[in-house]
Amino acid sequence: MDAIEILKSLKDKGIRFTPQRQAILEYLLSTDTHPTAEEIYKQVKQKFPGVSLGTIYNTLNMLKEHNYILELPCGDMSSRFDGNPVNHYHVMCTQCSKVVDFHNGLIDMDELAAEKTGFEIHTHSLIFYGVCPECQNIN
Amino acid sequence: MDAIEILKSLKDKGIRFTPQRQAILEYLLSTDTHPTAEEIYKQVKQKFPGVSLGTIYNTLNMLKEHNYILELPCGDMSSRFDGNPVNHYHVMCTQCSKVVDFHNGLIDMDELAAEKTGFEIHTHSLIFYGVCPECQNIN
DNA sequence: GTCCTTGCAAAACGTTTGCAGTTCA
């Protein structure tokens, strides 16, 4: 599914197709570098010099809500974004903050991640997201 | 290992035992609510009304560096902290931000997390932390 | 024509830093 198809499929939710959104999503789908909002901003600015960071965040949040992209909370202050919303696994460098992904079953996770990526793995963080029993009753 | 033992064992690294640090660590070890820095601040303030947020962060970062606590990057802006530094699994409510933990092997992860916690699991984020091949060569 | 979206600026937020005074060892 490419950027145009995704944005068209969002039209019936009252979400408009704009060239800025197209550029943002196309960039996210074309790279596997897990860019920060700032990096996406710089990239889209080359095509739309007047674009604002607010628009980047607006679009990223919209796409995230509709599960077309994934936000990776980073530990340091900024988040990184991944155009591939399936649950795959990420390896982050604690020194340069680069994020690399890999796909596999989950036996001996740290060792496997090290093997597949060449990283020295020190630890990992696994967080499931969902709705807790109390909030399920409220809504 | 309780708060006093941990802080005493850090003395030979030039890290001083202070009552504020004791209160912060004691609170973290006594709860399984994965509090934010702000929540820890409010709690410690009851015992030390003059304590500052800076001291909370100072202490949390120190304990994190020495692997006595775990920081959980949250997706929203703030982090949560866990006094149990072993790699166990966390479930976060996307509505109230509560974090619950569970322990288990990693087969059919989302389903298992749902079973164990009663959450409706929508997705999860797994991030390994380590040093990438390029950074290994630099240092 | 409607209302969603944009760009801009200011604000909010969590976290870090700088410093003078204090406390631990």
Place this chain on the structure above:
DNA sequence: TGAACTGCAAACGTTTTGCAAGGAC
């Protein structure tokens, strides 16, 4: 005594918000 720590306040970087102008449908 001296280095580490505290509290305070200001600074920082990321993200959100408010609003008037613009653009999609």
